[in-house]
Amino acid sequence: MTATQIVNRIPLEEYAPLLGEPEVAEMRALARPLRGKRVQMVNSTKVGGGVAEILNRLIPLAEELEIDIQWDVLQGGPDFFEVTKAFHNALHGSAYASNGQDFTIFREYNRRNFDLVRQDAEFTIIHDPQPAGLIEARRDKAGHWIWRCHIDLSHPNSAVWGFLQPYVAQFDGAIFSSPEFSRQLPVPQYLFYPSIDPLSEKNRELDEEFISSVLKKFAIDPERPILTQISRFDRLKDPVGVIRAYRIVKRYFDCQLVLAGGGASDDPEGAIVLDEVRKEAGGDPDIHILELPAWAPLEVNALQRASTVVIQKSLREGFGLTVAEALWKRKPVVASAVGGIPTQVIHKHTGLLAHSVEGTAYQIRFLLSHPEIAKRLGEQGHKHVKENFLITQNLKNYLVLMLSLSRGI
Amino acid sequence: MTSTAQAEQTPFAFFTVAYLTKIGNQCARTLNDFLNGLEECSDSSIFHHTFQTLGSHHFLTEGFSNDFAQWVLASANRDELAEQLAALDIRDYLSIAELRNDLKREVSGYCTQHPNYAAQEALEPFYFCESVEVTEPLGLIANDLREFREGIARLSHASFYFHFISSRLRLHLRTNDFSMWLENSLGLDRLANNVNRIDVYTNTLDSARASLVRLIELEERKA
Numbered sequence: 001m002t003a004t005q006i007v008n009r010i011p012l013e014e015y016a017p018l019l020g021e022p023e024v025a026e027m028r029a030l031a032r033p034l035r036g037k038r039v040q041m042v043n044s045t046k047v048g049g050g051v052a053e054i055l056n057r058l059i060p061l062a063e064e065l066e067i068d069i070q071w072d073v074l075q076g077g078p079d080f081f082e083v084t085k086a087f088h089n090a091l092h093g094s095a096y097a098s099n100g101q102d103f104t105i106f107r108e109y110n111r112r113n114f115d116l117v118r119q120d121a122e123f124t125i126i127h128d129p130q131p132a133g134l135i136e137a138r139r140d141k142a143g144h145w146i147w148r149c150h151i152d153l154s155h156p157n158s159a160v161w162g163f164l165q166p167y168v169a170q171f172d173g174a175i176f177s178s179p180e181f182s183r184q185l186p187v188p189q190y191l192f193y194p195s196i197d198p199l200s201e202k203n204r205e206l207d208e209e210f211i212s213s214v215l216k217k218f219a220i221d222p223e224r225p226i227l228t229q230i231s232r233f234d235r236l237k238d239p240v241g242v243i244r245a246y247r248i249v250k251r252y253f254d255c256q257l258v259l260a261g262g263g264a265s266d267d268p269e270g271a272i273v274l275d276e277v278r279k280e281a282g283g284d285p286d287i288h289i290l291e292l293p294a295w296a297p298l299e300v301n302a303l304q305r306a307s308t309v310v311i312q313k314s315l316r317e318g319f320g321l322t323v324a325e326a327l328w329k330r331k332p333v334v335a336s337a338v339g340g341i342p343t344q345v346i347h348k349h350t351g352l353l354a355h356s357v358e359g360t361a362y363q364i365r366f367l368l369s370h371p372e373i374a375k376r377l378g379e380q381g382h383k384h385v386k387e388n389f390l391i392t393q394n395l396k397n398y399l400v401l402m403l404s405l406s407r408g409i
Numbered sequence: 410m411t412s413t414a415q416a417e418q419t420p421f422a423f424f425t426v427a428y429l430t431k432i433g434n435q436c437a438r439t440l441n442d443f444l445n446g447l448e449e450c451s452d453s454s455i456f457h458h459t460f461q462t463l464g465s466h467h468f469l470t471e472g473f474s475n476d477f478a479q480w481v482l483a484s485a486n487r488d489e490l491a492e493q494l495a496a497l498d499i500r501d502y503l504s505i506a507e508l509r510n511d512l513k514r515e516v517s518g519y520c521t522q523h524p525n526y527a528a529q530e531a532l533e534p535f536y537f538c539e540s541v542e543v544t545e546p547l548g549l550i551a552n553d554l555r556e557f558r559e560g561i562a563r564l565s566h567a568s569f570y571f572h573f574i575s576s577r578l579r580l581h582l583r584t585n586d587f588s589m590w591l592e593n594s595l596g597l598d599r600l601a602n603n604v605n606r607i608d609v610y611t612n613t614l615d616s617a618r619a620s621l622v623r624l625i626e627l628e629e630r631k632a
Contacts, residue, residue: 026425026565029547179536182432191430191538337483337532347483349469355532383468387566400427403543 003070004046009060010199015392018198027392030399031065037402039069040121044084044130046073050194051127051150057197057391058398065399072116074131080109084130087164090157091129103163110134123402132167144405147171148192152318152339153181172405177319178340190401193343194319195394196328196385202297203328206305214302218258218288225255225368228307230300230325232261233273233291236316238336241357243280243287245313248361250286253368260290260303304329309367309374313360314338324389327351327381332374334363344389350381419594421586423549423560426542426571428461433537440485440527443535444516447477450537452505457540459508460499460578464570467614474610475499477512477535484531490519498610499574503581544571554595554632558625561587566614573617574609587621600628 016024041059043051055071062069076084083102090096110133117124117137124145126132138145147168153161153176161183168174173188182189196203215222227246231237239259246257259277274291281287292299304310310326310333317339324344326333333351335341345351352363367374387393403409433454437443447455458476466473473479474495482491493515502508520527547568551557561569572586580589584605592601607620 020565022563022565022568025563026427026547026567029425029545030427030543033545176432179432179436179538180534184434189432191432342483342533346466346469346473346479349466349471349473353483380468384466387465387468396427397429400429400541400543403427403545404429404541407543409541409543 004055004059004073006056006060006071008056010057012061012064012392014199019386019390019392023392027396027399028065030396030403031062031067034399034402034406035066036068037123037406038118038121039067039123039125039402040118041069041071041125041127042074042116042131042134043071043127044074044076044081046071053197053200054195054391054394055127057200058395061392061395062398070118070121072118074109074113074116074134076109076113076130079105080130087129087160088151090160091151091153091164093152093155093157096157096160098159106163107133110136123405125398126171129164132164135167135170138170144173144402145171146173146175146190146401148175149181150177150194151181152178153183154178156183173401175401178343180339181318190397192394192397193340193389194321194324195389195391196321196324197391198328200297202301203325204301206298206302210298211302211306214299215306218290218303220256220258220288220306222306225253225308226258226306227255227309227311227364228258228260228303229311229313230260230304230322231312231314233259233270233277235269235273236314237261238313238315239273239277240280241315241360242311242313243277244357245311245360245364246287248358249364249368252365255308255368256286256288258288258290258303258307260288260292260300262292262296300325301329304331307331309334309364311360311364312336312341313354313357314341317341320344321389323351324385327378328385328389330375330378330382332367332377333381334360334367336360344384345381346384349377350384351377419590421551421557421560421590421594423547423551423564423568424544424571425547425565425568426544426575427567428457429541429543430457431539431541433539435537437535437537438530440481440487440490440516440520440529440531443477443481443485444513444520444527446535446537447509447513447516451539452509453539453541454537455505455509455512456578457538459497460575461540463499463574463609464567464614467566467570467609469613480531480533480535484533484535485526485529486532487519487523487526490515493519500577500583500609503577503583505578554597554625554629557590558622558629561618561622561625564618569614569618573607573614573621597628600624 059071083105114137122143127148175190175192176182177194229242310331312323312335314336319340335345337353347353354360354363435446437446462476478491478495481487549560551560576586588601588605591597607617
C-alpha cells in the first residue's frame with residue numbers, strides 16, 4: 001500500500017501572521033515530545049469531502065512538526081460505498097432498509113484492507129464509519145486507537161449504530177464534533193470542534209477588486225445592505241423562512257438578500273426546495289438566488305465578505321461551519337440557536353441568536369440600525385474563531401490527545 | 410531588590426498548557442437537572458466550565474464569565490440566576506470544592522424560590538464536559554526582570570493563562586506564578602501586588618499582558 005501523497009502544502013509559518021508567533025512556537029513546544037512518533041490516519045477518500053480536506057492540511061503540518069505521520073485510504077468497490085452511503089444517511093437519522101448483505105459487505109471490505117494497518121504505529125486515528133472495522137486488524141492491543149467521528153450521531157438508526165457500536169467499543173477513545181453527537185460508549189469520548197482553514201480559498205483574504213467583480217457578476221448592488229445565507233437548498237436550512245425574515249426587514253431598510261448554495265442539480269429534493277424558494281421570492285429583483293457549483297469557494301468567500309449581515313436560519317444543524325466562516329471574516333451573524341450554532345454564536349457576544357422568522361428579522365434590523373454593535377460582534381466573532389475553530393486548533397487537539405494518551409493522563 | 414545571585418538560583422521557567430475536552434455523561438435540560446449535574450460532576454468539569462472557559466473566551470470582556478452563567482442566560486432564559494453565577498469571581502477560589510459549593514448554593518436557592526422555572530425545559534441542553542490538562546515547558550527561562558519582561562511578551566495566550574489565572578488552583582494561594590516569582594525571587598513585593606490586581610474579567614489576556622509589561626517597565630525605570 002502506498003501512503004497518500006499531498007501536493008499542495010502550506011507551511012506552519014504561513015499561519016503565523018494570522019495566529020501570532022507565540023501560538024506557533026507553542027505548537028512546536030507541544031509537538032517536541034512527539035517527534036518521531038508514528039501516527040497513521042485512515043479514511044475512505046483522498047479527494048472530495050470535508051475529511052479529506054482536513055487531512056490534506058493536517059498531515060503536512062504534522063510532518064513539519066517532525067511527527068512520522070502517514071495517511072492511508074481504505075480501498076472499496078462501488079458496492080462498499082453504496083453500503084457506507086446508506087450507513088451515513090441512517091446514522092444521520094434517515095430510514096434504513098438493509099438488503100441483507102450490507103453488513104457482510106462492510107466486514108469483507110474492511111477485512112480486505114487489514115494490510116493497510118501500520119502495526120508499528122503508536123497512534124492510529126480512524127476517520128468515520130467506513131474504516132471502523134480495521135480495529136479488528138489491531139494486534140495485541142498495540143498502540144492507541146482512536147475513532148474520529150465527523151458525523152452527527154445524535155439520532156442514529158438503531159440497526160446501523162447497533163452494528164457499528166461493537167467496533168467503536170474496541171477503540172481506546174472516540175472523538176465527536178459536538179457533545180450532542182456523542183453516544184453511550186465504554187471508552188472516553190473527546191470533543192474536537194470542526195474547523196476551518198483560514199488560508200483556504202473559501203476563507204483567505206480577497207482583494208476588493210475581486211469581491212466587486214463577483215457582486216457585478218451576480219448583479220448585486222454594493223451600495224445597499226446585503227443579507228446573505230450560504231447553504232445548500234435544503235428545507236432544514238429554512239431558505240423560505242429567510243425570505244420571510246428579509247421581507248420584514250425590507251419594510252425598514254432598502255436591503256438585498258442573497259441565497260447562495262449548491263446541491264440542487266444532483267439532489268432531487270434540492271431541486272424541489274429551490275423551486276419553492278423561487279416561488280417565495282416571487283420575482284423580487286432584490287432577492288438573488290444563486291445556485292453555485294459544488295466548488296465555488298472564491299465566490300462564496302467574496303459573497304460572505306461583501307455581506308452586511310450573514311444569516312444562518314437553520315431549523316436543524318450539525319455544526320454549521322458556514323457560521324465560523326462568516327465570523328472569521330468579521331461579519332455580524334444572525335443565526336438560529338440549534339445544533340452547534342450557539343457554540344459559535346455566543347448570544348450578544350459573537351453574534352445574535354434567534355428562534356423564529358420574526359426574531360431573525362428583528363435581530364437583522366437591530367444590526368442594521370447599530371453598525372457599531374455589528375462591527376464589535378464581528379470583531380469578537382473573529383477572535384472566537386481564531387481561538388477555537390481554526391485548523392491549527394484541530395492540529396493542537398491531536399497533539400494534546402497524543403500527549404495525554406502517551407502520558408496516561 | 411534581590412541580588413542577581415539570588416535571582417539566578419530560582420529562574421522563572423515558562424510553561425504552556427493545552428486542554429483536551431472530554432465529553433462527560435451528564436446533560437441538563439432543566440435547572441433541576443443542572444443542579445444535579447453540579448453536585449455530581451467531576452472537579453475537572455467544574456474547572457472546564459469556569460477557569461478553562463475564561464481562557465478560551467478571554468477576548469470577551471463584557472458580561473461573559475463562565476459556561477454555566479451563559480447557559481442559564483441564553484438557554485434557560487433566567488437572567489437573574491445568570492447574573493448571580495456570572496458574579497462568582499474565580500480569583501476568590503483556591504479550590505474547586507469551594508467554587509462548586511457556591512455554584513450549587515446559587516442554583517439551589519433559585520430552584521427553591523422558583524420551582525416552576527426549575528422544572529422548565531431549556532432551549533438547548535447543557536452538556537457537562539471535562540478538561541484534561543497537558544503542560545509542557547517552552548524552553549524559555551528568565552533570570553532577571555528584563556528577561557522576564559521579554560519572556561512575557563513572547564507567551565501564547567494559553568501560557569499566559571496558565572501562569573496568571575489557573576495557577577491559583579495549583580498554588581492554593583490568592584496569587585499567580587508571576588507575582589510569586591517577583592516577590593520570592595526578586596523581592597519586588599509591590600510590583601507583585603500590582604500584578605496580582607490586574608482584573609482578568611475586564612481585560613482580555615492581551616490587555617492583561619500589556620498591563621503586566623507596563624508595570625514591569627515602570628519598575629525597570631525606577632531601578
